[in-house]
Amino acid sequence: MKQEDKKGLNRRDFLKRLGAGASVLGVGLVGCDSKNNVVTGNQTALPDIPVDKMEYRTNPKTGEKVSLLGYGCMRWPTVGGGGGSGRDQADEIDQEMGNRLIDTAISHGVNYFDTSPAYCKGRSERATGIALKRHPRESFYVATKLSNFSPSTWSRKASLDMYHNSFKELQVDYIDYLLLHGIGMGDDGMEALRGRYIDNGVLDYLLKEREAGRIRNLGFSYHGDIAVFDYLLSKHDEYKWDFVQIQLNYLDWKHAKEINPRNTNAEYLYGELAKRGIPAIIMEPLLGGRLSNLHDHVVARLKQAEPDRSVASWAFRFAGTHPDVLTVLSGMTYMEHLEDNLRTYAPFKPLTDDEMQFLYDTADLMMQYPTIPCNDCKYCMPCPYGLDIPAILLHYNKCVNEGNIPSGRDGDEYRRARRAFLVGYDRSVPRLRQASHCIGCNQCGPHCPQSIDIPAELHRIDAFVEQLKQNV
Structure with a gap:
């Protein structure tokens, strides 16, 4: 990819600005002890993170090399010190820290950034666009979504206004990956699909936008209703989906339906995409953080197997080991999250067959300690009666x-x-x-x-x- 641009930084100056040599990293959260940290592992015993070892996967349609670690922009840090999530965020995004996170990610080879008009109470696209604009356009791929969830936004005009506004907020003249957002969510999956995208002609419009090059890759993110997923895949010859975003992790691989009867096991979702040669983009590899915040018995089991690796790294390695995965998204609010994920994917060590079985057994063990499958997206908020x-x-x-x-x-x-x-x-x-x-x-x-x-x-x-x- 091109390394310099009149409006961007060349790689050498960029690394100097961050104070990087062989590695940019070494700055975690103030006050966080990285030694034997359950989330990040024993980082004090590990070498610096190289800037040239990121794992890449090839987009079969375009030949683009996409970083296996993708940056999910749903939880940008806020000026109040926390992380914004979903559509409920009181504090403004900390743009300076967001810039720093993106700079560090790009300097270590991350080139895929995923956002939405719905994230961070409508502020994510703008913050992401500001941070990315400081880099050459050829150095990153940006993904966003047509997040017309509410029936008030189902009209053709409202939907297309949202689509065109994404270009403005992201400060781009083409979108690398555009998704129909949240397909199959709720009780009326097929009705919502028709109302949001088909009956109003919006999907036909987006297909033409792809032909014109303003959308480079078109896909959808799937949530819940398997009839909608199967229907859209049955139309693959017509729509020619370039990718599909699914929830995949070692607990949902075989147990998603046990956790919630309306969910679908990730093994099926991934298998259906692989059969058709459709690349999978992975969301919720940590199941909303729950696979890094496990029952003490499970933590002990994972740490005994890999004492110096974080608990979270097992989940990210699981997702990345599947060959038809294009990128694995992680919403990294803090530098320590980014550091740990970079250690997992730069360089990347796929799981062995024995390690995969170890995680399947771990998932079986976790089902003895059932939790509610909330991933803290806050889509349920605000509650009209004030509940948190x-x-x-x-x-x-x-x-x-x-x-x-x-x-x-x-x-x-x-x-x-x-x-x-x-x-x-x-x-x-x-x-x-x-x-x-x-x-x-x-x-x-x-x-x-x-x-x-x-x-x-x-x-x-x-x-x-x-x-x-x-x-x-």
Whole structure:
């Protein structure tokens, strides 16, 4: 790829600006101890990350070399110090830190950046465009989506206005990878597909945009309704999908349907794409972070096998080992996340058959510690009654993973777990935003990409909390 541009930085000056020699990295989060860190591994024992060892996969249509690690731009850091997520973000994006993350990623070979008009409360495309504009256009591939979820945006005009605005926000005159966003999400997958893209002629318009070169690759991201997935693949000869984005990780490979009957095992999704020669782009390799925040027993198992690797690296290696995967997306809010993923993919070491079986066995073990499949995307927010839905579900998951789900009704262990759950609940979720205030209106449910029955889970957690309060 071209290394300099009048409006960009040449590679040598760029590395100097970051203070890089053989490696840019070494700056993690202030106050984070990288030694024996569960998330990032024992980085103090590892060598510097090289700038020329990134794994690439070839796009069969264009011959483009795409980095196996793709940057998901759904959770940019915010000026308040946290990470924005989905469509619910109070703080402004920290543009300077976002620039720094993208600079570091590009300097280490990452060239695929995935965003959406729906991410970071509508701010992600603009922040991503500002950061990428500082680099030569030929040095990166940008992916965005037509995220016309609400029926108010289903009209041809509203949909195309959203599409054209992406060019403005990203400051580009062509989009490398465009996705129909969230296909199959909700209870009315086929109806939504027709309303959002087919009946209004929007898909036909996008196909013509691809012919004209303003879209280089056209695909869709799939969530939930398998009938919609199968239908769109049956139309492959007509639409000629260039790629499809699916959720794939070692837990969802065989257990997605057990976790939620409306989901589809990743083994099937990937297999159907591979049969047709359609490259897969992977989302949720960590299952919303849950595969880096595991039950203590599972963490011990993974760390015993690879003491110096992070727990998360197992999931990223699993996704990348499949040969028809074009890139694996990771929403990297902090530099330590980026550092760890670069260590996994630059260079990349595929899993052996024995290691794959080890992860299949690990997934079976994890099913003994069931958590709610919330990935903290916040698509369910805001709740009209003020509940902090993701915080409620994530607190429950955290307690499962830490062994703080009280069982029995007596004993020191019960009292310890009971206190940990209740005190942690009040600290994590303000009283007025807890599950007890859910009236079951289900305005959240249709927006959940994981098809969680959110009201049912909230009522279950509330009943559990009330039981704990009574068993003093």
